[in-house]
Amino acid sequence: MTKHDNLIGADWISFGNYQDNINPSDVSDVIGAYSYGDNESVNAAVEAAKAALPAWRDATPQARHDVLDAVGNTIAARKDEIGRLLSREEGKTLAEGIGETMRAAQVFKFFAGEALRQSGDLQASVRPDIDIEVTREPVGIVGLITPWNFPIAIPAWKIAPALAYGNCVVLKPADLTPGCAHVIAGILNECGCPAGVFNLVMGRGSVVGEALISHPDIAAISFTGSVATGQHIAETCGRLRKKVQLEMGGKNPMVVLDDADLSVAVPACINGTFFSTGQRCTASSRLIVEAGIHDAFVDEMTRAMKALNVGNALDQATQIGPVVDARQLNSNLEYVEIARGEADEVIGGERLELADNGFYQAPALFVGTRNDMRINREEIFGPCGSIIKVADFDEAVAVANDTDFGLSAGICTQSLKHARAFKRKAEAGMVMVNLPTAGVDYHVPFGGRKGSSFGAREQGRYAVEFYTTVKTSYVYAG
Numbered sequence: 001m002t003k004h005d006n007l008i009g010a011d012w013i014s015f016g017n018y019q020d021n022i023n024p025s026d027v028s029d030v031i032g033a034y035s036y037g038d039n040e041s042v043n044a045a046v047e048a049a050k051a052a053l054p055a056w057r058d059a060t061p062q063a064r065h066d067v068l069d070a071v072g073n074t075i076a077a078r079k080d081e082i083g084r085l086l087s088r089e090e091g092k093t094l095a096e097g098i099g100e101t102m103r104a105a106q107v108f109k110f111f112a113g114e115a116l117r118q119s120g121d122l123q124a125s126v127r128p129d130i131d132i133e134v135t136r137e138p139v140g141i142v143g144l145i146t147p148w149n150f151p152i153a154i155p156a157w158k159i160a161p162a163l164a165y166g167n168c169v170v171l172k173p174a175d176l177t178p179g180c181a182h183v184i185a186g187i188l189n190e191c192g193c194p195a196g197v198f199n200l201v202m203g204r205g206s207v208v209g210e211a212l213i214s215h216p217d218i219a220a221i222s223f224t225g226s227v228a229t230g231q232h233i234a235e236t237c238g239r240l241r242k243k244v245q246l247e248m249g250g251k252n253p254m255v256v257l258d259d260a261d262l263s264v265a266v267p268a269c270i271n272g273t274f275f276s277t278g279q280r281c282t283a284s285s286r287l288i289v290e291a292g293i294h295d296a297f298v299d300e301m302t303r304a305m306k307a308l309n310v311g312n313a314l315d316q317a318t319q320i321g322p323v324v325d326a327r328q329l330n331s332n333l334e335y336v337e338i339a340r341g342e343a344d345e346v347i348g349g350e351r352l353e354l355a356d357n358g359f360y361q362a363p364a365l366f367v368g369t370r371n372d373m374r375i376n377r378e379e380i381f382g383p384c385g386s387i388i389k390v391a392d393f394d395e396a397v398a399v400a401n402d403t404d405f406g407l408s409a410g411i412c413t414q415s416l417k418h419a420r421a422f423k424r425k426a427e428a429g430m431v432m433v434n435l436p437t438a439g440v441d442y443h444v445p446f447g448g449r450k451g452s453s454f455g456a457r458e459q460g461r462y463a464v465e466f467y468t469t470v471k472t473s474y475v476y477a478g
C-alpha cells in the first residue's frame with residue numbers, strides 16, 4: 001500500500017506510524033496509509049518554517065502571486081482526479097467533490113491577486129512635519145487545523161491567504177481525510193513554494209494538534225471544527241497569547257413563510273438540509289415553517305426527500321453519499337432515536353444496507369418539533385432536519401435566533417418587507433434569501449456569531465485581518 005508522508009521543508013518525511021484512509025462508501029477500499037505524526041514532527045515543521053520565514057516575509061508580491069497562481073491552475077487542471085480522491089475519502093458525491101476542488105483552485109487564484117493588492121494608509125499627524133504610515137506585516141508562523149468535511153476547500157481558504165500575506169504555514173488536516181491536504185502539499189512543493197514556507201503534519205488532534213497550539217514559535221492558529229475543540233484551542237491560545245480564529249458548529253435556521261414559492265423553498269431546503277449528507281456547518285437543520293404553508297411544505301419535502309438517491313459517492317446517480325465514518329453514523333442514529341421520543345413523527349433516518357459496505361443512512365425529517373428539544377439545540381451533523389411550526393414572521397425570527405449558534409440563517413419568502421427585516425434581525429454571520437443556508441461564494445467573508453465563530457472573518461479581502469498585524473510608523477523629516 002502507498003505510504004504518504006509529512007512534508008517538512010521540501011522533503012517527504014516519515015515519522016514511523018501510519019493510519020489507513022478508508023473510503024466510507026465502501027470500507028474494503030483503502031485509499032492509502034497516511035503518516036501519523038508526533039511532537040517531533042511538529043517541532044521539525046516549525047524549525048523548517050522558521051528557517052524559511054525571513055525570505056518569504058520579504059519576497060516580492062509578484063513571487064507570492066506566482067506561486068499561488070500556479071497552485072490554483074494546477075488544482076484546476078487536476079480537478080477530476082482530486083475531486084475523485086475527495087469523494088473517495090470523505091463520501092460527498094463526485095459532483096460535490098469536483099465542485100469543492102474547483103473552489104479550492106479559485107481560492108488560490110483569488111489570493112494570488114490579493115498578494116498584489118496589499119496596501120496601507122498614509123495619515124496626517126496631529127504634530128507638524130511628521131508623516132504617519134499604517135502598514136500590514138505577516139504574523140509569522142501560522143498553524144492551520146482543519147476538519148474532515150471540506151478536505152480541500154478549508155485547507156485552501158486558510159493556506160492561500162496565509163501565504164499571500166507572507167506567513168509560513170504548518171497545516172494539520174483532519175486525520176479522517178488527510179488525502180486532499182497531502183495532494184495540496186505536493187502541488188505547493190512542485191509549484192515553486194520555497195522549502196519550509198508550507199509544511200504538512202498529519203496525525204491525531206490530541207497529539208499533533210495539541211503540539212501545534214502549544215508550540216511557542218507559532219504566532220497564530222486558524223481552526224475549523226467542533227465547538228468543544230475550538231473552546232480548548234481558544235483557551236490555550238489565550239494563555240500563550242497567540243492570535244486565534246475559530247470557525248465551529250451551526251444549528252442553522254431556514255424560515256419558510258406562508259407566501260414562499262414552494263418550487264423555490266423545497267429545493268433550497270432539500271439542498272441545505274441533506275446535500276453533502278448534512279455534514280456542513282452551514283446545513284439547514286431547523287426548518288421554521290409558518291402555519292399556513294406548513295402541511296403543504298411537509299408533504300412536498302417528504303416527497304422530495306424520499307426521491308433522493310443515497311449511494312456510493314462515486315456513482316454518477318448518487319445524490320446523497322455515505323456518512324463519513326461509523327462513529328458519526330452511530331451518533332446520527334442516536335439522534336434519530338432521541339427524535340422518536342421528542343418529535344410527533346420521524347420520517348426516514350434509518351441505517352441503509354446497500355450493495356457496497358459503507359456507512360449509509362436515509363435522510364430524516366423530524367415533524368412536529370419544538371425549538372427547546374435536544375434535536376433542535378445540538379448540532380447533529382448528519383442528513384437530518386427538524387420542522388418547527390410557527391404562527392407568524394415575528395415568532396419565526398424569535399425561534400431562528402433562539403440558539404447558541406449564529407453561522408447562517410435563511411428565509412424563503414416573496415415579501416420584500418419580510419426579506420429585508422430578516423436580513424437585519426437574523427443573529428447570524430451570513431443570511432440567505434430564497435437560497436439554501438449552505439453554499440457560499442469564495443471571495444466574500446465567511447463566518448458567524450455566538451457559538452459558531454470567534455475572531456476575525458475568513459475569506460475574501462477580510463482575511464487580511466487575521467493573517468497580518470498592523471504597524472504604525474512615524475517619520476519626522478526635519
Ligand code: NAD
Nearest residue numbers: 146147148173174205206209210225226229247248249281
Ligand atoms: P473536530 O473539532 O473533532 O476536529 C477538527 C480538527 O481539530 C481536526 O483536525 C482534529 O484532529 C483537530 N483537533 C482535535 N483535538 C484537538 C486538540 N486538542 N488540539 C488541536 N487540534 C485538535 O471537528 P471535526 O469532527 O473534524 O469536524 C466537524 C465539526 O466541524 C462540526 O462541528 C462542524 O460544524 C465544524 N465545521 C465548521 C465549519 C465552519 O466554518 N464553521 C466548517 C466545517 C466544519
